Amino acid sequence: MTETPTVAQGETRTVGTASRTTWWLGLVVLVGTVALVLLAFFVAPEDDEQRDAVRMIFIHVPAAFLTYVAFVTTAIGSIMWLWKRSVWWDITAYAAAEIGVIFCALTLFTGSIWGRPTWNTYWDWGDVRLVTTLILFLLMVGYLSVRSMGDDEATSTRAAVVGLIAMINLPIVNRSVEWWFDRTLHQKSSLTDGNLEDMTLFTMVFGLVVFGLFFGWAMIHRFRVGWLERELRVGDLDDALAARRAEAIDHQESST
Amino acid sequence: MWSSEPEVAMWRDARLVALKDLQIEWRSRTTFSQVVPFAGLVLVLFGFALDANRPVLERATSGLFWVTVLFVSNLAVQRSTSIETTDGARRALLLAGIEPASVYVGKAVAVAVQLLLVEMLLVGGVIVLYGAEIQDWPLLIATCVVATAGIAGAGTLLGALVAGVRARETVLPVLLLPVLAPVLIGATRAFDDALGSVAVDGWAWLGLLAGFGAINVVLGALAYGVLLEET
Amino acid sequence: MALLGQFPALAGVDLEIGPREVVLLQGPNGAGKSSLLRLCAGLLRPESGDATILGIDLAVNRAAVRRSVGLLGHDTALYDDLSVIENLRFWAEVSRVDPNAVLPALARLGVQSRLNDVAVRHLSAGQRRRVALAAVVVRRPQLWLLDEPHAGLDQAGRDLIDQLIRDAAKAGATVILASHELDRTVDLATRHLTVAGGTITRDVVVGAGGSDVA
Numbered sequence: 001m002t003e004t005p006t007v008a009q010g011e012t013r014t015v016g017t018a019s020r021t022t023w024w025l026g027l028v029v030l031v032g033t034v035a036l037v038l039l040a041f042f043v044a045p046e047d048d049e050q051r052d053a054v055r056m057i058f059i060h061v062p063a064a065f066l067t068y069v070a071f072v073t074t075a076i077g078s079i080m081w082l083w084k085r086s087v088w089w090d091i092t093a094y095a096a097a098e099i100g101v102i103f104c105a106l107t108l109f110t111g112s113i114w115g116r117p118t119w120n121t122y123w124d125w126g127d128v129r130l131v132t133t134l135i136l137f138l139l140m141v142g143y144l145s146v147r148s149m150g151d152d153e154a155t156s157t158r159a160a161v162v163g164l165i166a167m168i169n170l171p172i173v174n175r176s177v178e179w180w181f182d183r184t185l186h187q188k189s190s191l192t193d194g195n196l197e198d199m200t201l202f203t204m205v206f207g208l209v210v211f212g213l214f215f216g217w218a219m220i221h222r223f224r225v226g227w228l229e230r231e232l233r234v235g236d237l238d239d240a241l242a243a244r245r246a247e248a249i250d251h252q253e254s255s256t
Numbered sequence: 257m258w259s260s261e262p263e264v265a266m267w268r269d270a271r272l273v274a275l276k277d278l279q280i281e282w283r284s285r286t287t288f289s290q291v292v293p294f295a296g297l298v299l300v301l302f303g304f305a306l307d308a309n310r311p312v313l314e315r316a317t318s319g320l321f322w323v324t325v326l327f328v329s330n331l332a333v334q335r336s337t338s339i340e341t342t343d344g345a346r347r348a349l350l351l352a353g354i355e356p357a358s359v360y361v362g363k364a365v366a367v368a369v370q371l372l373l374v375e376m377l378l379v380g381g382v383i384v385l386y387g388a389e390i391q392d393w394p395l396l397i398a399t400c401v402v403a404t405a406g407i408a409g410a411g412t413l414l415g416a417l418v419a420g421v422r423a424r425e426t427v428l429p430v431l432l433l434p435v436l437a438p439v440l441i442g443a444t445r446a447f448d449d450a451l452g453s454v455a456v457d458g459w460a461w462l463g464l465l466a467g468f469g470a471i472n473v474v475l476g477a478l479a480y481g482v483l484l485e486e487t
Numbered sequence: 488m489a490l491l492g493q494f495p496a497l498a499g500v501d502l503e504i505g506p507r508e509v510v511l512l513q514g515p516n517g518a519g520k521s522s523l524l525r526l527c528a529g530l531l532r533p534e535s536g537d538a539t540i541l542g543i544d545l546a547v548n549r550a551a552v553r554r555s556v557g558l559l560g561h562d563t564a565l566y567d568d569l570s571v572i573e574n575l576r577f578w579a580e581v582s583r584v585d586p587n588a589v590l591p592a593l594a595r596l597g598v599q600s601r602l603n604d605v606a607v608r609h610l611s612a613g614q615r616r617r618v619a620l621a622a623v624v625v626r627r628p629q630l631w632l633l634d635e636p637h638a639g640l641d642q643a644g645r646d647l648i649d650q651l652i653r654d655a656a657k658a659g660a661t662v663i664l665a666s667h668e669l670d671r672t673v674d675l676a677t678r679h680l681t682v683a684g685g686t687i688t689r690d691v692v693v694g695a696g697g698s699d700v701a
Contacts, residue, residue: 082482138434145430149421152490154487158417161479162431165413168475169435172468176438179464180445237495241488244498248684251515255681255689269581276566276577283568283606344562347530352582353554 017224025217032210039203056114058203062211063107064133069215070100071136071166074143078163081156090156091226092219093163094147099218101140103211107133126181132174139166151233266358273354273362278369280339287370291331295374298324299381313386318447321382322403322440328374329407329436330429332367337415337424346419346484356481360412364476368408375400391452395459399450402462403443406469410435413476416483438468488685489522489531496522498685499536504663504678506629509656511676512665519685520665521560524632527663528558541629554582557628559636563619567608571598571618574607578622592621597647612639624651631655633664637671649675 040058077093080086111130112122124130143166147159281287302320306312313320340346349359379396382388390396414431418424442461449458489497497519504510512520525531527540529552538545540552565574575589593603596617607615616639623631631652637645645668652662652675665682666672673679681689 135434135437138430142427142431142434145427146417146421149423149427154420157482157486158421161413161417161483164479165410165431165435165475168471169410169438169468172438172464172471173434176441176464176468179461180441237490241495241498244495244685246684247518248498248686248688251518251681251683252688272577272580276569279573280566280568339566342567344560344564345566347558347560347562348564348578349581350530350550351528351553351556351558352578353550354581 015228017221017228022217022220025213025220029210029214029217032206032213036203036207036210039199039206056110057200058207060107060110060114061204062208063103063110064129065208066211066215067100067104067107067133067136069212070096070103071140071170074100074140074163075167078160078167081160082164087230090160091223091230093160095219095222095226097140097143097147097163099215099222101137101144103215104133104137104140108137128174128177128181131177132170135173136166136170139170142166151229262355266355266361269354269358270361270365273359274365274369275362277336277339277363277366281335281366281370286335287332287373291328291370292374292377294331295324295328295378296381298327299378299385303385310387314388314451315453317382317386317388317451318444318453319440320386321378321447322443324378325371325375325403325407325443326433326436326440329367329371329411330432332370332374333411333415333432334425334428336363336367336412337419341419350484356484357477359484360416360476360480363415364408364412364473367412368404371404371407372400375404388451390450392450392458395446395462396450398462399443399446399458399465402465402469403439403446406439406465406472407436409469409473409476413472413479413483416480417487419483420487435472439465442468488534488536489526490534491522491531496531496685497526497533500685500687502680502687504661506659506661507656508678509652509662509676510664510678510680511672512663512680512682513667513669514682514688518682520682521634522685523682524558524560524634524663524665527552527630528556528632529553530558555628556630556632557623557626558632558634559620559623560634563607563615564622565607565615565618568606570604570606571610572603574618575622575625579625582626584625584627588625588627589621592624593618595624595651596621597643613641613644616640617644620648620651629660631660631662631664633662633666635666636664637666637668645671 036058040055073096074093077089077096080089081093108130111124111127111133116122139162143159143162146162147155149155149158299320302316302324303313306316340349379390379400383390411432414428414435418428418431421427442465445454445456446458446461446465448454449456449461488495488499500523512523514520522531526533526538526545529540529543529545529549532549533545541555543552545552564578566577569577571593572589575593576586578584579586579589590603594600598614598617598621602610602614607618610618616636620636623633633648633652636648640648649671652664655662656677664672664676677693679689679691679693680687
């Protein structure tokens, strides 16, 4: 069941992307998530200043980390498509962008509401990473926009160039936001003030692992969907070629 | 008759393309009859929105100036791209055997020239409408030049990217504006220094703008060919 | 096989054409004639199979073919806001062609000199076609690829095209043209290819016997 199925001409079949791997992985993720929730809400200690709001960290940090993992994946995939025309990397880039944008939204959301009880503000301009992540979100949305406009090689190439542009420009964005806050009067905030208690640290790392496994699970499924779409496209192409050749034969027969 | 050295040929081609684009702009008069009025209108509208509050306007001048420039750059890039999408010109550029990087540089220069013209007029606009006092003219001019290079560089590449896409007009700003965020940040801070409104080191920001410009122009020159060929 | 987006425009073409040949492509709409011309111009990438144009392998370096071919498509590649002369001078200069050849080419194509400084947007479709053809003539290509060259032209224009084709072939070039105007082109061509369903279904050399390509 881990083989990617091909659909024969004229046949209609419902195909799933599940497999033994994803089943077990999914189970682990589920168990891990329950454990994480318990750890995060009941076991990890409160922060002196921020009290319960600090628990946002357990979603925010892993989500942020995985957003950037996804982004780097898309960037590498874009390069591999442009350089080697690698279909595998093209599908991976698209999958990573779709999943990444969700993690990115989660990062921004948790980053935003985390600030509210603490500093009474929904958005902290002084958080360099948050601002950069917002720009990244917009770039990813742009990438997905371009992707959705077609499903041929030209679209893959366009999206790959967007990925390349995003990859090269994001560090510049980060630098400029950093400088902005160094050189003006904004107050810097800090997500982690350094002193993390053991339990908090453990929970955070645990959360990272669980989120990472979830990311892997989602990627496998999404990749397979992308792969199946390609198979369909090739199948369509074979059909189209056959139809095209039939045109030729029809024409020959009708003219002789 | 033509130099056989490829580098010289590339610059020559770029110049031809730039002149062609500028000539077309001049003939169709869109820059003057549409883009400049648009820019002026945006300044006026900001004035209305901020309740003609002099201190606020003065403090916000740099930001409003560059936001306006970003809007204008979106238009300019759209125009530049649409010149080639009419009637198979892109294909003809491929057939002519011209280096794609030359086309890129030529078009980017044409966009930059138009933007600089609009910026000159906008400077006049903010002096008149917002009471801006320029304290450091060299910094102001340098900022305009360097920031514009970056805008034109990044914009021209993105323009080529959306050239074949159906919702071209709406997808271009979604891509362009996040990429240009550093320009907005840097140019605004540099202008703050030039206008004497905030104590920042404008020249340092200019360095950032120059970095942005250099990187994006190199990227554009390299990636433009792929887009022209494949899309 | 060559793709347009996802559609197999060309589905397997086996062909060999030499110099001085004038090849006529005929066939129904959507058969792939335009795509074949674009492939020969080095604009379409062959997904599978071999393609060698003017000694250049398309799989290796499509771009190298382009300078030696002249393609007249359905579009004109003329900038509306520039004048006739400005357009042709631009295309001549970027194609590394002698710009002095522009005026004679325009004259040859019967474009009245009073139109030289007129912006292309003010020209009629037929006049634009002549200017676009002049752009091809100026290139002096080894391979002429003409997609329905007679379309939109008056009688004099059509005669002119026929003469151009004859002259080109006499000078050693190869001409491939796609046309629906069979009665006119039948005498012109040395070879007739019928294109249907993205492939060649008939290959007839004028004078010799014909062959049906299955």
